[in-house]
Amino acid sequence: MNTLAIEGGLKTVREALPHFQNAAGRTFDETEEGLVLEALRSGCLSKNGGSMVKRLEREFAAMVELPFAIACSSGTAAVHLCVAALDLEPGDEVIVPPITDIGSILPVLWQNAIPVFSDVEPRTMTLDPVDVERRLTKRTRAIIAVHLAGQMCDMDSLRSLADARGLTLIEDCSQAYWAEHNGRLAGTIGDISCFSLQQSKHITCGEGGLVVTRNRRLFQRAALFSDKAWPRDIHTLGAARFLFLSQNYRMSELQGAVALGQIRKVKDVVGRRRHAAELLDRLLADVPMVNPPYVSPKTKHSYWLYFLRVKDARGAALTQQFGEALVAEGVPAWVRYIVDPLYRSPLFTKPATYGTSGYPFSEWGTQIFEPGLCPNAERALDEVIAIHWNENLKDSHVHQIAAAISAVASRYSPAANSI
Numbered sequence: 294m295n296t297l298a299i300e301g302g303l304k305t306v307r308e309a310l311p312h313f314q315n316a317a318g319r320t321f322d323e324t325e326e327g328l329v330l331e332a333l334r335s336g337c338l339s340k341n342g343g344s345m346v347k348r349l350e351r352e353f354a355a356m357v358e359l360p361f362a363i364a365c366s367s368g369t370a371a372v373h374l375c376v377a378a379l380d381l382e383p384g385d386e387v388i389v390p391p392i393t394d395i396g397s398i399l400p401v402l403w404q405n406a407i408p409v410f411s412d413v414e415p416r417t418m419t420l421d422p423v424d425v426e427r428r429l430t431k432r433t434r435a436i437i438a439v440h441l442a443g444q445m446c447d448m449d450s451l452r453s454l455a456d457a458r459g460l461t462l463i464e465d466c467s468q469a470y471w472a473e474h475n476g477r478l479a480g481t482i483g484d485i486s487c488f489s490l491q492q493s494k495h496i497t498c499g500e501g502g503l504v505v506t507r508n509r510r511l512f513q514r515a516a517l518f519s520d521k522a523w524p525r526d527i528h529t530l531g532a533a534r535f536l537f538l539s540q541n542y543r544m545s546e547l548q549g550a551v552a553l554g555q556i557r558k559v560k561d562v563v564g565r566r567r568h569a570a571e572l573l574d575r576l577l578a579d580v581p582m583v584n585p586p587y588v589s590p591k592t593k594h595s596y597w598l599y600f601l602r603v604k605d606a607r608g609a610a611l612t613q614q615f616g617e618a619l620v621a622e623g624v625p626a627w628v629r630y631i632v633d634p635l636y637r638s639p640l641f642t643k644p645a646t647y648g649t650s651g652y653p654f655s656e657w658g659t660q661i662f663e664p665g666l667c668p669n670a671e672r673a674l675d676e677v678i679a680i681h682w683n684e685n686l687k688d689s690h691v692h693q694i695a696a697a698i699s700a701v702a703s704r705y706s707p708a709a710n711s712i
Protein backbone atom coordinates (compact mmCIF):
# COMPACT_ATOMS: atom_id res chain seq x y z
CA MET A 294 0.00 0.00 0.00
CA ASN A 295 1.35 3.48 -0.89
CA THR A 296 2.28 5.83 1.96
CA LEU A 297 -0.24 8.65 2.24
CA ALA A 298 0.92 12.28 2.06
CA ILE A 299 -0.13 12.78 5.69
CA GLU A 300 2.29 9.99 6.60
CA GLY A 301 5.16 11.49 4.58
CA GLY A 302 4.36 10.12 1.11
CA LEU A 303 3.95 12.11 -2.11
CA LYS A 304 0.69 14.02 -2.69
CA THR A 305 -1.73 12.44 -5.16
CA VAL A 306 -2.84 15.86 -6.47
CA ARG A 307 0.39 17.68 -7.30
CA GLU A 308 -0.92 20.69 -9.24
CA ALA A 309 -2.90 23.55 -7.70
CA LEU A 310 -6.58 23.00 -8.41
CA PRO A 311 -8.87 25.85 -9.45
CA HIS A 312 -10.33 27.21 -6.24
CA PHE A 313 -12.68 30.00 -5.20
CA GLN A 314 -9.78 31.91 -3.70
CA ASN A 315 -7.67 32.07 -6.86
CA ALA A 316 -8.11 33.48 -10.36
CA ALA A 317 -8.07 29.99 -11.93
CA GLY A 318 -11.20 29.15 -9.97
CA ARG A 319 -13.18 32.30 -10.75
CA THR A 320 -14.81 33.47 -13.97
CA PHE A 321 -13.83 37.14 -14.08
CA ASP A 322 -12.89 38.42 -17.54
CA GLU A 323 -13.29 41.45 -19.79
CA THR A 324 -17.05 41.46 -19.11
CA GLU A 325 -16.58 42.40 -15.44
CA GLU A 326 -13.57 44.60 -16.27
CA GLY A 327 -15.64 46.61 -18.75
CA LEU A 328 -18.55 47.02 -16.37
CA VAL A 329 -16.32 48.10 -13.46
CA LEU A 330 -14.66 50.68 -15.68
CA GLU A 331 -18.05 51.91 -16.83
CA ALA A 332 -19.15 52.32 -13.20
CA LEU A 333 -15.95 54.18 -12.30
CA ARG A 334 -16.19 56.47 -15.28
CA SER A 335 -19.79 57.33 -14.43
CA GLY A 336 -18.45 59.09 -11.32
CA CYS A 337 -21.21 57.71 -9.11
CA LEU A 338 -20.42 54.61 -7.04
CA SER A 339 -23.58 54.60 -4.94
CA LYS A 340 -26.74 52.71 -5.89
CA ASN A 341 -28.68 55.90 -5.24
CA GLY A 342 -27.62 57.87 -8.27
CA GLY A 343 -25.93 55.08 -10.22
CA SER A 344 -27.35 52.63 -12.75
CA MET A 345 -25.29 49.44 -12.33
CA VAL A 346 -27.08 47.99 -9.28
CA LYS A 347 -30.43 48.85 -10.84
CA ARG A 348 -29.42 47.01 -14.02
CA LEU A 349 -28.32 44.04 -11.92
CA GLU A 350 -31.70 43.97 -10.17
CA ARG A 351 -33.66 44.20 -13.41
CA GLU A 352 -31.58 41.56 -15.17
CA PHE A 353 -31.59 39.07 -12.27
CA ALA A 354 -35.36 39.41 -11.83
CA ALA A 355 -35.80 38.70 -15.54
CA MET A 356 -33.53 35.66 -15.36
CA VAL A 357 -35.61 34.04 -12.60
CA GLU A 358 -38.83 35.32 -14.22
CA LEU A 359 -39.99 37.17 -11.11
CA PRO A 360 -41.10 40.80 -11.02
CA PHE A 361 -38.89 42.07 -8.18
CA ALA A 362 -35.22 41.85 -7.18
CA ILE A 363 -33.16 43.81 -4.64
CA ALA A 364 -29.37 43.78 -4.51
CA CYS A 365 -27.70 44.31 -1.13
CA SER A 366 -24.39 44.20 0.66
CA SER A 367 -24.11 40.51 1.67
CA GLY A 368 -25.92 37.19 1.77
CA THR A 369 -26.63 37.74 5.46
CA ALA A 370 -28.14 41.12 4.57
CA ALA A 371 -30.25 39.37 1.90
CA VAL A 372 -31.62 36.94 4.50
CA HIS A 373 -32.25 39.93 6.77
CA LEU A 374 -34.25 41.67 4.04
CA CYS A 375 -36.44 38.56 3.69
CA VAL A 376 -37.06 38.29 7.44
CA ALA A 377 -37.53 42.04 7.98
CA ALA A 378 -40.07 42.13 5.14
CA LEU A 379 -42.39 40.01 7.31
CA ASP A 380 -42.66 42.68 10.05
CA LEU A 381 -42.62 40.06 12.83
CA GLU A 382 -43.74 40.61 16.40
CA PRO A 383 -41.04 40.12 19.06
CA GLY A 384 -40.99 36.45 20.08
CA ASP A 385 -42.48 35.17 16.85
CA GLU A 386 -40.83 31.93 15.73
CA VAL A 387 -39.06 31.09 12.49
CA ILE A 388 -38.13 27.51 11.61
CA VAL A 389 -34.47 27.14 10.61
CA PRO A 390 -32.17 24.21 9.82
CA PRO A 391 -29.21 23.40 12.08
CA ILE A 392 -26.82 22.87 9.15
CA THR A 393 -26.16 26.09 7.25
CA ASP A 394 -24.09 29.26 7.45
CA ILE A 395 -24.94 31.31 10.54
CA GLY A 396 -25.96 34.10 8.13
CA SER A 397 -29.21 32.15 7.52
CA ILE A 398 -30.14 32.55 11.18
CA LEU A 399 -28.67 35.78 12.61
CA PRO A 400 -31.32 37.98 10.95
CA VAL A 401 -34.10 36.20 12.86
CA LEU A 402 -32.46 37.27 16.11
CA TRP A 403 -31.89 40.80 14.81
CA GLN A 404 -35.64 41.06 14.38
CA ASN A 405 -36.15 39.95 18.02
CA ALA A 406 -37.72 36.72 16.81
CA ILE A 407 -36.78 33.20 17.88
CA PRO A 408 -35.10 30.74 15.51
CA VAL A 409 -36.54 27.26 16.12
CA PHE A 410 -34.26 24.48 14.92
CA SER A 411 -35.85 21.63 13.03
CA ASP A 412 -34.09 18.40 12.09
CA VAL A 413 -32.97 17.43 8.60
CA GLU A 414 -33.64 14.55 6.27
CA PRO A 415 -30.55 12.31 6.69
CA ARG A 416 -29.60 11.97 3.04
CA THR A 417 -30.11 15.51 1.74
CA MET A 418 -29.24 17.15 5.10
CA THR A 419 -31.96 19.73 4.35
CA LEU A 420 -35.09 20.44 6.44
CA ASP A 421 -37.27 17.36 7.00
CA PRO A 422 -40.87 18.58 6.42
CA VAL A 423 -42.24 16.00 8.87
CA ASP A 424 -40.02 17.31 11.65
CA VAL A 425 -40.79 20.91 10.66
CA GLU A 426 -44.50 20.21 11.18
CA ARG A 427 -43.78 18.78 14.62
CA ARG A 428 -41.98 21.97 15.67
CA LEU A 429 -44.69 24.45 14.63
CA THR A 430 -46.42 26.37 17.40
CA LYS A 431 -49.00 29.14 17.41
CA ARG A 432 -46.13 31.63 17.27
CA THR A 433 -44.52 30.19 14.12
CA ARG A 434 -44.59 32.70 11.25
CA ALA A 435 -42.07 31.48 8.69
CA ILE A 436 -39.78 28.71 7.48
CA ILE A 437 -36.30 29.38 6.12
CA ALA A 438 -35.62 26.58 3.64
CA VAL A 439 -31.86 26.48 3.09
CA HIS A 440 -30.79 24.58 -0.01
CA LEU A 441 -27.57 23.01 1.19
CA ALA A 442 -24.38 22.82 -0.88
CA GLY A 443 -26.50 22.82 -4.08
CA GLN A 444 -29.13 20.27 -2.98
CA MET A 445 -32.62 21.74 -2.74
CA CYS A 446 -35.04 21.07 0.12
CA ASP A 447 -38.22 19.05 -0.42
CA MET A 448 -40.04 22.14 -1.66
CA ASP A 449 -43.35 20.41 -2.54
CA SER A 450 -43.86 19.40 1.07
CA LEU A 451 -42.58 22.66 2.56
CA ARG A 452 -44.75 24.72 0.20
CA SER A 453 -47.87 22.67 1.08
CA LEU A 454 -47.12 22.93 4.79
CA ALA A 455 -46.55 26.69 4.60
CA ASP A 456 -49.78 27.17 2.65
CA ALA A 457 -51.82 24.97 4.97
CA ARG A 458 -50.56 26.81 8.08
CA GLY A 459 -50.43 30.34 6.70
CA LEU A 460 -46.63 30.61 7.01
CA THR A 461 -44.20 32.54 4.83
CA LEU A 462 -41.70 30.32 3.01
CA ILE A 463 -38.28 31.92 2.62
CA GLU A 464 -35.76 30.19 0.33
CA ASP A 465 -32.08 30.70 1.12
CA CYS A 466 -30.42 29.88 -2.21
CA SER A 467 -26.96 31.17 -1.28
CA GLN A 468 -25.46 27.73 -1.93
CA ALA A 469 -27.80 26.64 -4.71
CA TYR A 470 -27.81 28.99 -7.70
CA TRP A 471 -29.70 27.41 -10.58
CA ALA A 472 -30.55 24.22 -8.74
CA GLU A 473 -33.98 22.91 -9.75
CA HIS A 474 -36.92 21.24 -8.04
CA ASN A 475 -39.42 19.60 -10.38
CA GLY A 476 -38.17 21.89 -13.15
CA ARG A 477 -38.50 25.07 -11.09
CA LEU A 478 -35.45 27.17 -10.28
CA ALA A 479 -34.27 27.62 -6.71
CA GLY A 480 -35.70 30.90 -5.49
CA THR A 481 -38.96 30.76 -7.44
CA ILE A 482 -41.04 28.52 -5.13
CA GLY A 483 -40.82 30.44 -1.85
CA ASP A 484 -42.62 33.70 -1.08
CA ILE A 485 -39.32 35.56 -0.94
CA SER A 486 -35.82 34.22 -1.63
CA CYS A 487 -32.22 35.23 -1.24
CA PHE A 488 -28.75 34.56 -2.62
CA SER A 489 -25.19 35.37 -1.49
CA LEU A 490 -22.49 36.78 -3.77
CA GLN A 491 -19.68 36.19 -1.27
CA GLN A 492 -16.28 35.05 -2.57
CA SER A 493 -16.80 31.28 -2.19
CA LYS A 494 -20.15 31.12 -4.00
CA HIS A 495 -20.96 29.99 -7.57
CA ILE A 496 -20.76 33.63 -8.64
CA THR A 497 -19.33 36.50 -6.65
CA CYS A 498 -18.57 40.18 -6.32
CA GLY A 499 -16.52 39.63 -3.15
CA GLU A 500 -19.44 40.42 -0.85
CA GLY A 501 -23.03 40.92 -1.89
CA GLY A 502 -26.54 39.55 -1.86
CA LEU A 503 -29.73 39.35 -3.92
CA VAL A 504 -33.39 39.01 -2.97
CA VAL A 505 -36.20 38.03 -5.34
CA THR A 506 -39.97 37.82 -4.90
CA ARG A 507 -43.26 38.01 -6.74
CA ASN A 508 -44.94 39.64 -3.74
CA ARG A 509 -45.09 43.43 -4.09
CA ARG A 510 -45.77 44.05 -0.39
CA LEU A 511 -42.74 42.00 0.72
CA PHE A 512 -40.62 43.65 -1.98
CA GLN A 513 -41.54 47.16 -0.88
CA ARG A 514 -40.78 46.56 2.78
CA ALA A 515 -37.52 44.69 2.01
CA ALA A 516 -36.36 47.44 -0.35
CA LEU A 517 -37.09 50.13 2.25
CA PHE A 518 -35.33 48.07 4.94
CA SER A 519 -32.15 47.96 2.83
CA ASP A 520 -32.06 51.76 2.56
CA LYS A 521 -32.81 53.20 6.04
CA ALA A 522 -36.57 52.89 5.43
CA TRP A 523 -36.23 56.13 3.56
CA PRO A 524 -38.72 56.49 0.73
CA ARG A 525 -36.76 58.18 -2.00
CA ASP A 526 -39.83 59.80 -3.51
CA ILE A 527 -39.12 63.05 -1.67
CA HIS A 528 -36.09 64.77 -3.06
CA THR A 529 -35.35 67.44 -0.46
CA LEU A 530 -33.18 66.05 2.31
CA GLY A 531 -34.94 68.14 4.95
CA ALA A 532 -38.27 66.50 4.14
CA ALA A 533 -36.89 62.98 4.55
CA ARG A 534 -38.87 60.68 6.83
CA PHE A 535 -37.83 57.27 8.10
CA LEU A 536 -40.56 54.74 8.38
CA PHE A 537 -39.25 52.00 10.69
CA LEU A 538 -36.05 50.58 12.23
CA SER A 539 -33.90 49.43 9.36
CA GLN A 540 -30.36 49.20 7.97
CA ASN A 541 -28.12 50.56 5.27
CA TYR A 542 -27.52 47.37 3.29
CA ARG A 543 -27.08 49.07 -0.09
CA MET A 544 -24.80 47.40 -2.64
CA SER A 545 -22.19 49.70 -4.19
CA GLU A 546 -21.97 50.30 -7.93
CA LEU A 547 -18.56 48.54 -8.08
CA GLN A 548 -20.02 45.40 -6.50
CA GLY A 549 -23.03 45.78 -8.79
CA ALA A 550 -20.81 45.96 -11.88
CA VAL A 551 -19.00 42.72 -11.03
CA ALA A 552 -22.24 41.01 -10.02
CA LEU A 553 -23.90 42.03 -13.29
CA GLY A 554 -21.11 40.34 -15.24
CA GLN A 555 -21.32 37.29 -13.02
CA ILE A 556 -25.07 36.59 -13.18
CA ARG A 557 -24.80 36.24 -16.96
CA LYS A 558 -22.43 33.29 -16.40
CA VAL A 559 -24.27 31.43 -13.68
CA LYS A 560 -26.02 28.88 -15.87
CA ASP A 561 -22.78 27.85 -17.52
CA VAL A 562 -20.97 27.73 -14.16
CA VAL A 563 -23.58 25.36 -12.77
CA GLY A 564 -23.52 23.19 -15.90
CA ARG A 565 -19.76 22.73 -15.65
CA ARG A 566 -19.93 22.00 -11.92
CA ARG A 567 -22.55 19.32 -12.61
CA HIS A 568 -20.43 17.72 -15.31
CA ALA A 569 -17.40 17.47 -12.99
CA ALA A 570 -19.47 16.18 -10.05
CA GLU A 571 -21.17 13.50 -12.11
CA LEU A 572 -17.76 12.33 -13.31
CA LEU A 573 -16.53 12.03 -9.72
CA ASP A 574 -19.72 10.13 -8.76
CA ARG A 575 -18.90 7.56 -11.45
CA LEU A 576 -15.24 7.30 -10.48
CA LEU A 577 -16.18 6.61 -6.86
CA ALA A 578 -18.62 3.81 -7.70
CA ASP A 579 -16.28 1.04 -6.52
CA VAL A 580 -14.39 2.92 -3.81
CA PRO A 581 -15.05 1.47 -0.33
CA MET A 582 -16.30 3.52 2.65
CA VAL A 583 -17.46 6.57 0.70
CA ASN A 584 -20.72 7.71 -0.90
CA PRO A 585 -21.16 10.60 -3.34
CA PRO A 586 -23.67 13.32 -2.42
CA TYR A 587 -27.26 12.11 -2.51
CA VAL A 588 -29.35 13.86 -5.16
CA SER A 589 -33.09 13.76 -4.57
CA PRO A 590 -34.79 12.50 -7.78
CA LYS A 591 -37.06 15.58 -7.91
CA THR A 592 -34.06 17.89 -8.05
CA LYS A 593 -31.08 19.00 -10.06
CA HIS A 594 -28.11 19.63 -7.77
CA SER A 595 -25.92 22.65 -8.44
CA TYR A 596 -22.82 21.58 -6.47
CA TRP A 597 -21.59 24.50 -4.46
CA LEU A 598 -19.73 21.84 -2.46
CA TYR A 599 -19.28 18.14 -3.15
CA PHE A 600 -20.44 16.44 0.08
CA LEU A 601 -18.45 13.23 0.31
CA ARG A 602 -20.04 10.92 2.91
CA VAL A 603 -17.78 8.60 4.89
CA LYS A 604 -19.71 5.53 5.99
CA ASP A 605 -17.95 3.82 8.84
CA ALA A 606 -18.79 2.54 12.31
CA ARG A 607 -15.82 4.48 13.72
CA GLY A 608 -17.89 7.66 13.18
CA ALA A 609 -16.75 11.28 13.51
CA ALA A 610 -13.16 10.50 14.53
CA LEU A 611 -12.63 8.49 11.37
CA THR A 612 -14.25 11.18 9.20
CA GLN A 613 -11.87 13.70 10.72
CA GLN A 614 -8.84 11.50 10.00
CA PHE A 615 -10.10 10.75 6.50
CA GLY A 616 -10.66 14.44 5.77
CA GLU A 617 -7.27 15.53 7.07
CA ALA A 618 -5.59 12.84 4.98
CA LEU A 619 -7.54 13.97 1.91
CA VAL A 620 -6.53 17.61 2.38
CA ALA A 621 -2.90 16.48 2.76
CA GLU A 622 -3.26 14.66 -0.58
CA GLY A 623 -4.03 18.06 -2.17
CA VAL A 624 -7.84 18.01 -2.25
CA PRO A 625 -9.22 21.33 -0.94
CA ALA A 626 -11.98 20.61 1.57
CA TRP A 627 -13.59 21.59 4.83
CA VAL A 628 -13.14 18.51 6.95
CA ARG A 629 -16.63 17.76 8.32
CA TYR A 630 -18.14 21.02 6.82
CA ILE A 631 -19.40 22.60 10.08
CA VAL A 632 -18.30 20.42 13.00
CA ASP A 633 -21.43 20.89 15.12
CA PRO A 634 -25.03 21.87 14.35
CA LEU A 635 -25.40 25.61 14.79
CA TYR A 636 -27.45 25.29 18.00
CA ARG A 637 -24.25 24.18 19.75
CA SER A 638 -22.64 27.61 19.15
CA PRO A 639 -22.11 29.90 22.17
CA LEU A 640 -24.54 32.31 20.49
CA PHE A 641 -27.26 29.87 21.62
CA THR A 642 -25.73 27.91 24.51
CA LYS A 643 -24.32 30.92 26.41
CA PRO A 644 -26.28 33.98 25.27
CA ALA A 645 -24.04 37.01 25.73
CA THR A 646 -25.58 39.61 23.48
CA TYR A 647 -27.79 41.98 25.44
CA GLY A 648 -25.66 42.17 28.59
CA THR A 649 -26.50 39.36 30.97
CA SER A 650 -30.21 39.32 30.09
CA GLY A 651 -30.10 36.20 27.92
CA TYR A 652 -32.51 38.07 25.63
CA PRO A 653 -34.37 37.12 23.47
CA PHE A 654 -34.28 33.46 24.57
CA SER A 655 -34.85 34.39 28.22
CA GLU A 656 -38.10 36.02 27.19
CA TRP A 657 -39.49 33.62 24.58
CA GLY A 658 -37.16 30.66 23.96
CA THR A 659 -38.47 27.13 24.30
CA GLN A 660 -35.72 24.95 22.82
CA ILE A 661 -32.84 23.65 24.92
CA PHE A 662 -29.67 23.80 22.86
CA GLU A 663 -28.19 20.48 23.87
CA PRO A 664 -26.89 17.52 21.88
CA GLY A 665 -29.84 15.44 20.69
CA LEU A 666 -31.97 18.44 19.61
CA CYS A 667 -31.64 17.38 15.95
CA PRO A 668 -30.20 13.86 15.93
CA ASN A 669 -30.21 13.38 12.15
CA ALA A 670 -28.20 16.55 11.67
CA GLU A 671 -25.69 15.47 14.31
CA ARG A 672 -25.23 12.03 12.72
CA ALA A 673 -24.98 13.42 9.17
CA LEU A 674 -22.33 15.98 10.13
CA ASP A 675 -20.23 13.15 11.55
CA GLU A 676 -20.04 11.68 8.05
CA VAL A 677 -19.43 14.69 5.80
CA ILE A 678 -16.32 16.01 4.12
CA ALA A 679 -17.07 19.14 2.07
CA ILE A 680 -14.86 19.17 -1.01
CA HIS A 681 -14.56 22.67 -2.49
CA TRP A 682 -16.15 22.30 -5.89
CA ASN A 683 -15.36 24.41 -8.92
CA GLU A 684 -16.59 24.98 -12.48
CA ASN A 685 -13.02 25.07 -13.81
CA LEU A 686 -12.09 21.57 -12.66
CA LYS A 687 -10.95 19.65 -15.74
CA ASP A 688 -11.66 15.94 -16.12
CA SER A 689 -7.98 15.28 -15.37
CA HIS A 690 -8.34 17.15 -12.06
CA VAL A 691 -11.40 15.09 -11.15
CA HIS A 692 -9.48 11.88 -11.89
CA GLN A 693 -6.76 13.06 -9.47
CA ILE A 694 -9.35 13.85 -6.78
CA ALA A 695 -10.86 10.39 -7.23
CA ALA A 696 -7.40 8.80 -6.97
CA ALA A 697 -6.76 10.70 -3.72
CA ILE A 698 -10.10 9.59 -2.22
CA SER A 699 -9.42 6.04 -3.30
CA ALA A 700 -5.92 6.05 -1.75
CA VAL A 701 -7.25 7.38 1.57
CA ALA A 702 -10.21 4.96 1.56
CA SER A 703 -7.88 1.99 0.97
CA ARG A 704 -5.67 3.09 3.85
CA TYR A 705 -8.53 3.52 6.33
CA SER A 706 -10.89 0.77 5.18
CA PRO A 707 -11.75 -1.77 7.88
CA ALA A 708 -10.19 -4.51 5.70
CA ALA A 709 -6.81 -2.69 5.55
CA ASN A 710 -6.86 -2.12 9.29
CA SER A 711 -7.59 -5.73 10.20
CA ILE A 712 -4.38 -6.97 8.49
Ligand SMILES: Cc1ncc(COP(=O)(O)O)c(C=O)c1O
Nearest residue numbers: 367368369394396397467489491
Ligand atom coordinates in the same frame (compact mmCIF):
# COMPACT_ATOMS: atom_id res chain seq x y z
C1 LIG B 1 -26.85 29.26 3.08
C2 LIG B 1 -26.19 30.56 3.38
N1 LIG B 1 -26.96 31.57 3.82
C3 LIG B 1 -26.44 32.78 4.09
C4 LIG B 1 -25.10 33.03 3.92
C5 LIG B 1 -24.56 34.36 4.28
O1 LIG B 1 -23.95 34.96 3.19
P1 LIG B 1 -22.77 36.04 3.36
O2 LIG B 1 -21.56 35.31 3.82
O3 LIG B 1 -22.65 36.59 1.97
O4 LIG B 1 -23.24 37.03 4.35
C6 LIG B 1 -24.28 32.02 3.42
C7 LIG B 1 -22.86 32.29 3.15
O5 LIG B 1 -21.90 31.87 3.49
C8 LIG B 1 -24.83 30.74 3.16
O6 LIG B 1 -24.07 29.75 2.73
